Amino acid sequence: MPTTAFPPSRRILAGLSLAVLLPSLSVSIVNTGLPTLMQVFSTPFSAVQWVILGYLLAMTALITSTGYLGDRLGRKRILLIGIALFCIASLLATGAQDITMLVMARIGQGLGAAAMTTLAMACVGEVIPKAKSGGALGLLGTMSAIGTTLGPALGGILIDTMGWQAMFWVPIPLAVLAWVLISRYLPGQTDLSRQPTSxxxxxxMCWLMTTLLFYTLALTLERGHYGWLNGSLLMLALISLAVLIAIERQAANPLLAVHLFQDPQFSSGLIASVAATTVVMAALVVGPFYLGRFFDLNSTQVGLVVSIGPAFATLTSFPAGRLVDRIGSARTITQGLSAMLVASALLVCIPASWRVLGYAIPLALLTTGYATFQTANNTAVLAHSQGGQRGLISGMLNLARNLGLITGASLMGATFAWVVNITGQQHAPTAARYGMQVTFAVATVLVLIALVSQMRVKHASPAKSSQENSSPHQAAIHQAANRHASDDPY
Structure with a gap:
């Protein structure tokens, strides 16, 4: 009787839902805790940034290969290894004695999260009938969005009530439960690919990771005082990028479809995605420092304010898909980026007398515009892909998003730290406000560049836009695009 009330397929779906929830929760829950971690470990902002960056870099490095390994070695096996690694790394994070140990633990979390994020979605097809797979995938996307929305508020409450370690031990029992459910009820894979892992x-993969590492170090070393070391690392990043492109042109199974960048719609879509994600990540990294220092909010209050952004993004994703159906992706992209532009400008010029509302209202508008843009942009990019390339292009959309997250946490975070440092009053409330305003002045420029580039592509290829809106596969494309938007950390 209990099995009938809660059949194995639902238990599997519960385990997979937790496997998707935890990686998104682990990104957003730490944002609120960054100011606390700076105080606890007596470390500068440039060091505490790596609590986020280590996680994102590790996740980005493996996210394209875990699916490949799962197809050949067994999705269940690799998924369980990922959950176990995530759980062990979370336990190590709770006992971290210094910032270096914490960053190493976060890297371990990111490696495990890459397998969890990629393979949980892939495992749905093994237990859920095709006719119901859309609803199952929608549930996983919703769980990811819930994790992102709950993270900032939950992180703030845990810090104020139980200390910073609680941010890392709370996910452990959920990870154990996910491991038990998947291990016991998910069937083994019977269609392992015969293609060799070679x-x-x-x-x-190696050159992609090298490029990202040099790029991130160039933006974070020297505590915001940029000099020859940062320039040298940036040059190494460019050289690594050139080598990566040359390798990908010759690869039999490339991570990056370099030839697709000849399509203006594709290249401008990925560049705009990087810029937009950079701006939103800046709001969620810089926001806790600004709110805590300028308005003297505690961690719980900061978390509740910051949660407004992910909440509005979550509520916007589905209506944005309907808007794309009505007016097309090109116009929806323009509207989303325009909203982001207005929000970024408001964060620069809105009077301090508005107090917390002066941050919360632009943040809600910013993330609403972002969710609208991402849904439409994913639709436009996927609509111009051939069926056999859709998986590769989907991976590149994820890579562009992760690059934006890394850039937002590093470049925009470093901009904030640099401005605060040059004031000579690092802990003064006015320094935090000035740093926030300069950061979003840069953000405004980034969104403006993305908007102009998208409008140029729109006017240059109206025929393609019309063809995209009348595609017979548009429903499937919107479903994939909405899934990407729901999976997005913001």
Whole structure:
């Protein structure tokens, strides 16, 4: 009787839902805690940034290869290894004695999260009938969005009531439950690919990670005082990028479809995605420092304010898909970026007398515009892909989003720290406000560049836009695009 009330397929779906919830929760829950971690470990902002960056870099490095390994070695096996690694790394984070140990633990979390994020979605097809897979995938996307929305508020409450370690031990029992459910009820994979693992683009993976590492170090070292070291690292990042492109042109199974960048719609869509995600990540990294220092809010209050952004993004994703159906992706992209532009400008010029509302209202508008843009942009990029390339292009959309998250946490975070440092009053409330205003002045420029580039592409290829809106596969494309938007950390 209990099995009938809660059949194995639902238990599997519950385990997979937790596997998707935890990675998104682990990104957003730490944002609120960054100011506390700075105080606890007596470390500068440039060091505490790596609590986020280590996680994102590790996740980005493996997210394209875990699916490949799962197809060949067994999705259940790799997923369980990922959950176990995430759980062990979370336990190590709770006992971290210094910032270096905490960052290393976060890297371990990111490696496990890459497998959890990629393979939980892939495992749905093994237990859920095709006719019901859309609802199951929608549930996983919703769980990801819930994790992102709950993270900031939950992080703030945990810090104020139980200390910073609670941010890392609270996910452990959920990870154990996910491991037990998946281990016991998810069937083993019977359709393992016969393609040898040697076809995995290992050189591409290595050079991608090298490029991202040099790029991130260039933006975070020297505590915001940029000099020859930062310039040298940036040059190494450019050289690594050139090598990566050369390797990908020759790879049998490339991580990056370099030839697709010849399509203006594709290239401008990915560039705009990087810029937009950079701006939203800046709001969620810089926001806790600004709110805590300028308005003297505690961690719980900061978390509740910051949660407004992910909440509005979550509520916007589905209506944005309907808007794309009505007016097309090109116009929806313009509207989303325009909203982001207005919000970024408001964060620069809105009077301090508005107090917390002066941050909360622009943040809600910013993330609403972002969710609208991402849904439409994903639709536009996927609509111009061939069926056999859709998985590759989907991976590149994820890569562009993660690059934006890394840039927002590093470049925009470093901009805030640099401005605060040059005031000579690092802990003064006015320094935090000035740093926030300069950061979003830069953000305004980034969104403006993305908006102008998208409008130029729109006017240059009206025929393609019309063809996209009349595609017979548009419903499937919107479903995939909405799934990407729901999976987005913001």
């Amino acid at each position: 076809n995995l683009d290992i050189p591409g």
